Amino acid sequence: MVCNEWSPSSGRTMTQRILLIVSGGIAAYKSLELVRLLKAKDMAVRAVMTESAKEFVTPMSLGVLTEDHVYGDMFDLKEEREIGHIQLSREADLIVIAPATANILAKMAGGIADDLATTILLATDKPVLACPAMNVRMWHHKATQRNILKLKEDGIHILEPGVGAMACNEWGKGRLPEPAEILAEIERVLVEAQTTDEHPLLTDTTRTINAPDLSEHNLFGHHVLVTAGPTHEPIDPVRYIANRSSGKQGFAIAAAAARAGAKVTLVAGPVMLPTPAGVTRIDVETAREMLAVVETTLPVDIAILVAAVADWRAADEAVQKIKKDGHAPAPLRLEENPDILATLARHGQRPGLLIGFAAETEAVLDHAAAKRARKGADWIVANDVSGDVMGGATNEVHLVTAAGIEDWPEMTKSAVAARLIERIADALAGR
Numbered sequence: 230m231v232c233n234e235w236s237p238s239s240g241r242t243m244t245q246r247i248l249l250i251v252s253g254g255i256a257a258y259k260s261l262e263l264v265r266l267l268k269a270k271d272m273a274v275r276a277v278m279t280e281s282a283k284e285f286v287t288p289m290s291l292g293v294l295t296e297d298h299v300y301g302d303m304f305d306l307k308e309e310r311e312i313g314h315i316q317l318s319r320e321a322d323l324i325v326i327a328p329a330t331a332n333i334l335a336k337m338a339g340g341i342a343d344d345l346a347t348t349i350l351l352a353t354d355k356p357v358l359a360c361p362a363m364n365v366r367m368w369h370h371k372a373t374q375r376n377i378l379k380l381k382e383d384g385i386h387i388l389e390p391g392v393g394a395m396a397c398n399e400w401g402k403g404r405l406p407e408p409a410e411i412l413a414e415i416e417r418v419l420v421e422a423q424t425t426d427e428h429p430l431l432t433d434t435t436r437t438i439n440a441p442d443l444s445e446h447n448l449f450g451h452h453v454l455v456t457a458g459p460t461h462e463p464i465d466p467v468r469y470i471a472n473r474s475s476g477k478q479g480f481a482i483a484a485a486a487a488r489a490g491a492k493v494t495l496v497a498g499p500v501m502l503p504t505p506a507g508v509t510r511i512d513v514e515t516a517r518e519m520l521a522v523v524e525t526t527l528p529v530d531i532a533i534l535v536a537a538v539a540d541w542r543a544a545d546e547a548v549q550k551i552k553k554d555g556h557a558p559a560p561l562r563l564e565e566n567p568d569i570l571a572t573l574a575r576h577g578q579r580p581g582l583l584i585g586f587a588a589e590t591e592a593v594l595d596h597a598a599a600k601r602a603r604k605g606a607d608w609i610v611a612n613d614v615s616g617d618v619m620g621g622a623t624n625e626v627h628l629v630t631a632a633g634i635e636d637w638p639e640m641t642k643s644a645v646a647a648r649l650i651e652r653i654a655d656a657l658a659g660r
């Protein structure tokens with residue numbers, strides 16, 4: 230069976246897609262259990278085998294467990310026409326090599342692409358996790374260690390092998406970690422990947438051109454408050470009103486401010502993003518909680534309010550789950566949430582520089598300029614969210630200040646964050 234859709238098992242919604250590359254080591258049998266664990270977590274798995282791997286486990290076993298065709302032949306016309314090695318390399322959320330032989334690691338480090346697995350690995354723009362497994366002497370060989378170092382420098386995630394008895398009657402480092410440990414690492418890397426909007430394996434010219442060097446733009450000694458993510462407004466204990474904000478832009482700004490030396494407090498709505506290095510994070514759920522926490526952080530020097538705070542909440546939050554009782558549901562009455570930006574603008578401890586974000590779907594600049602005046606913000610960062618900006622990797626924004634409007638080109642969210650921090654540092658320095 231060759232198909233273009235990732236095969237869902239029993240019609241459930243698959244959240245993450247894993248491309249599993251199995252290379253030819255004695256531990257290849259563990260890949261079968263790994264597939265089982267991934268499927269139990271509702272992840273979709275597609276498998277690629279090297280020729281050597283087929284000496285250790287059969288494509289039939291992997292195919293039965295993945296419920297999909299197992300790929301392996303780059304020059305199979307049918308496979309290439311129906312899915313293609315480039316598509317295989319791009320449509321996964323994560324590529325996992327388990328086990329990864331000394332041979333495949335060496336090829337990756339050298340940029341060699343002489344079979345389907347290594348060609349996929351060279352063509353991908355997705356995160357890659359390699360799980361090396363080999364004889365202890367192969368692992369400690371200078372060539373392997375050199376290759377591992379190079380792969381780490383290139384941004385490949387490496388799960389260190391375990392120590393123990395080997396199949397070859399030796400003892401030492403080189404065992405493939407157990408499938409449950411590999412699964413835990415996969416989950417960790419997936420969460421990490423959600424917060425970085427850069428392709429780890431590509432030299433990104435957009436980023437190089439647009440992202441300034443923050444070491445020149447010092448925010449040391451300044452306290453920066455950032456809000457990020459959506460808010461959830463409960464209707465009853467199981468339902469809530471929400472929006473599509475991913476939190477990525479706010480988290481990137483908090484990370485950039487910390488890199489520039491600021492003390493950073495990040496007040497985050499419900500998002501599954503790891504806390505950036507050097508940032509103090511406080512998680513909240515609702516708009517009212519966000520405002521209350523924001524007020525406890527004052528005074529701050531700079532406030533950057535990126536969170537997509539729900540404008541309204543349910544007027545009557547039910548204590549128990551609202552039941553279907555065969556009648557039309559009662560209308561959902563809404564009431565307005567507090568306006569955090571306007572509240573800070575009027576506050577006795579107003580931040581020295583107050584920046585709001587305006588997500589608009591039409592007349593972006595007019596609405597942003599009006600919002601700046603109406604709410605008393607110093608700057609507004611406006612963006613058009615009618616496309617796939619929310620949750621996406623890039624953003625095209627306009628900076629609205631008292632001096633006028635700056636149109637910034639489309640950039641990664643990290644680059645937008647770095648440029649905003651640069652502008653703030655310049656403003657504080659009177660540049």
Ligand SMILES: Cc1cc2nc3c(=O)[nH]c(=O)nc-3n(C[C@H](O)[C@H](O)[C@H](O)COP(=O)(O)O)c2cc1C
Nearest residue numbers: 252253254255256279281282330331332333362363
């Ligand atoms: C019985 C046997 C077990 C092997 N186990 C491993 C292993 O665990 N790790 C490894 O790096 N190579 C191992 N090899 C060597 C690889 O199979 C060999 O380097 C092969 O070229 C790997 O090809 P691949 O990387 O394309 O899968 C083993 C070979 C044999 C015959």
